[in-house]
Amino acid sequence: MLNGPLLLTIAVLGGTGKEGKGLAYRWARAGYRVLIGSRSSEKAVTAASEIMQLLEGSSSVVGTTNLNAAQQADIVVVAVPYSAHRDTLESIKTALKGKLLVDVTVPLIPPKVSKVQMPPAGSAAQEAQEIVGADAEVVAAFQNVSYEYLLGEEEVDCDVLVTGTSKKARAEALTLVEATGLTGWDAGPIENSVVVEGLTSVLININKQYGSTHAGIRITNVPKPSAD
């Protein structure tokens, strides 16, 4: 596990929110160097020290601005609310050349969050691709996971569907999924992101109709992908 990950740095932009914090925690625990990015570096430093406390100081988590974090990282994860999606990407796109961009954003438009409402690009991930251009590969992942689970230790009963601009990019993202302890699946080209992102609205609707709070999905009838 630690052969390789230790060499890589992951920037989690919007890492002060619960989604980003949960992912940052899991990756730091797996041996990655993690940078928490935020518009306010003060908030990012606070979030980083909270995660370090959870990990009892044995890992490397540092807080800084979104742009600084993106510049220093090998892999950049966008975990901001959809309302900040475009601005965040515009502000860091010069730092993305040759890097993998992991988009965790769900384009929910309140108040109808249980209705699928995609941006003109087709999905948040395709919008990201339009903004950052051909310099970075873009993948979509983690949209369907209840992030509360990521800060706990119990098994998360939800798979992660990974779409992206190339098979290589999806494979890299699947390594990151595995590092969180979840099961990931190659869900195909970036055009399939509408399914992965839209599924979140479907799960919200199921929670509303059946009184649940953390509906998730599992892929069935396929042997779980192995680590190699």
Next chain:
Amino acid sequence: MLNGPLLLTIAVLGGTGKEGKGLAYRWARAGYRVLIGSRSSEKAVTAASEIMQLLEGSSSVVGTTNLNAAQQADIVVVAVPYSAHRDTLESIKTALKGKLLVDVTVPLIPPKVSKVQMPPAGSAAQEAQEIVGADAEVVAAFQNVSYEYLLGEEEVDCDVLVTGTSKKARAEALTLVEATGLTGWDAGPIENSVVVEGLTSVLININKQYGSTHAGIRITNVPKPSAD
């Protein structure tokens, strides 16, 4: 189980294909009167008698033309290949007034069937809604099930997501799902059909990447909906 269903007639248009045949078999077994529709009434009669043989004659399955079937039915199910979707609906829309239309169609466009490619309406179900107008309620369901399973007796490890034009229409469709022995979920408004239909391309991609043949999905962390 038989109190109610026996009074209802379901037309399965495209019921000579394996998808439609599997559904027709399950519904006939549950006590519904089933009409197999096809462009050729001869083929429909053959398919109906095949299903009657599987059921050892204890149920009512009759083959006829698509239009005849739709006219005589309370519920109309469209299980045709996407290439025949529009023409089939145009040819029967006068028979749909006040009925429930269940659209099973997945808008796959060969050869890239593992890539989500929705029609301009947003999904096949929304296209159906545009064609049939306000006279019929439209739901989308069963897109993710491997239909081979429906003609067998083993448990199908795949849930059914149901989207539709109203909560009442989705509830009616969920009764039909339950009659097949599968677990259905209210997946929200008709706009969410892109997720349900697109998920089929994601599952096809997973089959291609992981060497499986019948990838499916299950909803997790929600108590299964009960029969009442």
